[in-house]
Amino acid sequence: MSLLITRGLLEQIAFVLLGGALVFALTATWSWRRQRAWRRPLVSAGILAAIAVASLGAAYTVAPNLPTAPIWTRFVANPVAETSENVAAGREIYQTKCSICHGPRARGDGPAAVTLNPRPFDLTVHVPLHPEGEIFYFVSEGIPGTGMPAWKEQLTETQRWQVIRFLEAFVAGRVAATSAR
Amino acid sequence: MILAHVISGPIDALIEFGLPVGLFIVLWWWSSRKERRK
Numbered sequence: 001m002s003l004l005i006t007r008g009l010l011e012q013i014a015f016v017l018l019g020g021a022l023v024f025a026l027t028a029t030w031s032w033r034r035q036r037a038w039r040r041p042l043v044s045a046g047i048l049a050a051i052a053v054a055s056l057g058a059a060y061t062v063a064p065n066l067p068t069a070p071i072w073t074r075f076v077a078n079p080v081a082e083t084s085e086n087v088a089a090g091r092e093i094y095q096t097k098c099s100i101c102h103g104p105r106a107r108g109d110g111p112a113a114v115t116l117n118p119r120p121f122d123l124t125v126h127v128p129l130h131p132e133g134e135i136f137y138f139v140s141e142g143i144p145g146t147g148m149p150a151w152k153e154q155l156t157e158t159q160r161w162q163v164i165r166f167l168e169a170f171v172a173g174r175v176a177a178t179s180a181r
Numbered sequence: 182m183i184l185a186h187v188i189s190g191p192i193d194a195l196i197e198f199g200l201p202v203g204l205f206i207v208l209w210w211w212s213s214r215k216e217r218r219k
Binding site: 009012013016017020023024027037040041043044047048051071074075131 | 191193194201202208209212215
């Protein structure tokens with residue numbers, strides 16, 4: 001298992017650190033006004049702010065700028081059960097809306113793929129690697145700088161989750177890519 | 182070239198954000214200790 005630290009991830013970590021620095025800075029101010037010990041909260045604010053700045057520095061120099069979903073998406077589970085109806089519905093939506101770019105077997109080789117730069121992701125690789133919530137986020141919001149559009153206006157939340165159910169089942173080999181077997 | 186690949190999940194998220202939060206807790210503990218007077 002390897003962990004890829006992306007620009008977006010470092011930005012999120014820096015945001016958390018800056019939040020902590022702000023809490024310490026406010027604590028230091030509050031302590032100073034009440035003539036209590038204020039140096040250590042101020043030093044703590046400085047430490048957190050310095051690490052946050054270092055994170056941002058790394059984010060914009062060495063970290064790869066890859067699509068990154070917000071951290072909370074990792075904790076979101078698919079509310080749509082893996083039933084044959086949901087998988088069939090997801091398959092139909094996938095083959096209608098997604099396969100033109102991602103390909104009928106989700107390998108990123110649809111008819112429109114050659115026109116896109118970067119090429120569509122091979123979902124047979126990516127779906128098992130990402131939490132469901134991250135995939136849902138990418139489907140819903142699109143991926144800036146790529147041909148992946150935001151589907152939240154065109155597909156309902158349930159439909160987007162059904163597509164993910166289908167992809168998970170298909171990649172795991174539990175269902176066929178098309179309904180005709 | 183990026184050889185690593187993303188395997189991201191709730192546990193990774195806890196590690197990545199647990200470290201800043203852990204640091205915050207340690208600093209908070211240190212800040213709330215009584216400073217020695219000169």
